[in-house]
Amino acid sequence: MTETGLEGLLELARLCRMPVQQLARTSTGTAISSLQLLQAYQNGILIPWHKQQPEQFKTADELLTADKGGLVFVPELGIYGDVAELDFASLYPAIMAKFNISPETLDCPCCPDHRVPELDRHTCRRRRGLVPQVLEPILAKRARLKRLKQTATDAQARQTYDRRQTALKWILVTSFGYLGYKNFVFGRIEAHEAVTAYSRELLLQAKELAEAAGFRLIHAIVDSIWVHKPHVGEREVADLADTISRAIGIPLAVEGVYRWLIFPPSRTHPRLGVPNRFVGVFRDGTLKVRGLECRRHDTPPFIAQAQQAVLQILTQARTPPELARHLPEALDVLKTSARQLWEGRVPLHDLAITKQVSQDPDAYRRPCDTAIAAHSLLARGVRLAPGESVQFVITAAGDPDPACRVRPLAWGVSPEGYDRAKYVELLLRAAETVLGPLGYDYAKLNELLELQPAACR
Ligand SMILES: [Zn+2]
Structure with a gap:
């Protein structure tokens, strides 16, 4: 509805011969069905009340x-x-x-x-x-x-x-x-x-x-x-x-002609690309991003914004060779973001990871972050149903006790704060997606940041 508005609804009501109120609360399948049944009726075709047609062998x-x-x-x-x-x-x-x-x-x-x-x-x-x-x-x-x-x-x-x-x-x-x-x-x-x-x-x-x-x-x-x-x-x-x-x-x-277009490598197979995962700038200056961290819902907002800021700087390049000229500026933005994270200055809600709960909290077999967060909430009497989402902050990613690894956002600041090294790592991973093809992989970016040794893992 938000994408098609009232105009779209009226268009469909007219097309499918359905009352507007009814159409607004029904599935697209019902609308199509209505349309096809009308066509069948006009063609003089008998419509089966119940259908029986198994898939063929x-x-x-x-x-x-x-x-x-x-x-x-x-x-x-x-x-x-x-x-x-x-x-x-x-x-x-x-x-x-x-x-x-x-x-x-x-x-x-x-x-x-x-x-x-x-x-x-x-x-x-x-x-x-x-x-x-x-x-x-x-x-x-x-x-x-x-x-x-x-x-x-x-x-x-x-x-x-x-x-x-x-x-x-x-x-x-x-x-x-x-x-x-x-x-x-x-x-x-x-x-x-x-x-x-x-x-x-x-x-x-x-x-x-x-x-x-x-x-x-x-x-x-x-x-x-x-x-x-x-x-x-x-x-x-x-x-x-x-x-x-x-x-x-x-x-x-x-759709357009690109000034430059980057296909980043797959995380799991660094020598392969991933379908529908790219970033590029059209000749009219429009940026198009698909499948990158900044488009994913489970990326912390701070990291998504940092990646977007880097991309915005690269938008100025008019050809692939020109990308190199804008690299220093992009790296500066990255350094500033990393320092903010490292010094513990980023507000928690900008670090929250949002995930959908796929099953009942008790049904999770392995302590993934989503399960841990759901369990923590359950311990305080909030039971999330499958399909609901949970927001959490990483507090100590490597802690042997799963309960300490993440903390629901709703609980607010913990005495230890967030896991700075882990968030710097996430930031560098997101930066690597864009800058890796330009010669700045994770290791090189990490070296460049000159943070405390604890960040280098
Ligand atoms: Zn035929």
């Missing part, structure tokens, strides 16, 4: 192929300039519409040669499926609202169009999820698998087309690709998006 090999999901190319580590990010709009629903994927069109008796890539399945080319019939007008309307948003001149209108298109986006996203849900009237897992099989095929096609145009694919995930070409111009990127859109028949939009 699959061999182990088929399961492996079918369960693959969307395509992912793990990014190559490092710093890049001249990278374009291209995104397919509503890729899965667009595939359902374009390739006529619907529970009743899959494996029809009439068109055995209209094959789904990789899988031993086919779709019908003679009868239009119910799900595509429902999706097509929504896709068209969303595209129209997005165009209107781009051409709108006043901010109010832009926001209205954006909220309406976002509401439609959720319907589209959810419709893919429900396609694979067997308890849903128009759900069938095999249809779901056909969609992801097509998506992998299309993404590979996009990769080949980009390579034919002289680009190199450096990262891809489900419906987005990141391609690099030295000194690439905006025009050239727009042309590539056009070429791919026309060849595939699903619109591919330019």
Whole structure:
């Protein structure tokens, strides 16, 4: 609701033919269901009251192929300039519409040669499926609202169009999820698998087309690709998006061209990148961050802010080589933050780690920090239910007695204060994510700080 506002709600009420009050309190699944049932009714189709359709038998090999999901190319580590990010709009629903994927069109008796890539399945080319019939007008309307948003001149209108298109986006996203849900009237897992099989095929096609145009694919995930070409111009990127859109028949939009883009290494495998974890600055100066500490909810606010401050400084660099010029300033910010932590001057609520309790406090087998904090609260009569969150501060990370390691934030300051060395370590880890690719790994940053030896672990 916060993202789509009243405009989005009204858009959906109109689309799904549901009263506004009812829609506001129901799940997206119910809304889609309403829409599909209406289409079925208009087509003169009898709707089963209770549905019985077990998943069909699959061999182990088929399961492996079918369960693959969307395509992912793990990014190559490092710093890049001249990278374009291209995104397919509503890729899965667009595939359902374009390739006529619907529970009743899959494996029809009439068109055995209209094959789904990789899988031993086919779709019908003679009868239009119910799900595509429902999706097509929504896709068209969303595209129209997005165009209107781009051409709108006043901010109010832009926001209205954006909220309406976002509401439609959720319907589209959810419709893919429900396609694979067997308890849903128009759900069938095999249809779901056909969609992801097509998506992998299309993404590979996009990769080949980009390579034919002289680009190199450096990262891809489900419906987005990141391609690099030295000194690439905006025009050239727009042309590539056009070429791919026309060849595939699903619109591919330019998200932007990056001045610089960093793919940090994985924590557990330092020589590998992590899908959808990067930071970069577009040519218009916008910073884009995915998967880094400052975006995670369980990062203490102080650490998230320090990482953001470092990134903000690097935003000034216009090319990858220029990043080095802004390093001294970034390192200064880091030093100041580290000193504040080390001298015990950071307020507790800026150090709180927020985690969700996943089970009953008594059910935890190992004393992880979340369990310890939940237990401490329980000892004082507060029982957290699974799904609730707990906030705690690290007091003595290495203490042999688990109860001493963390302390619920609600208890306030403890006589010993927070674990300074541990928080400096967390700060340096977050800094390393961004600065490691620039030659400043954890050890080098730690050396630079010149804190007491206790911090060097
Ligand atoms: Zn057919």
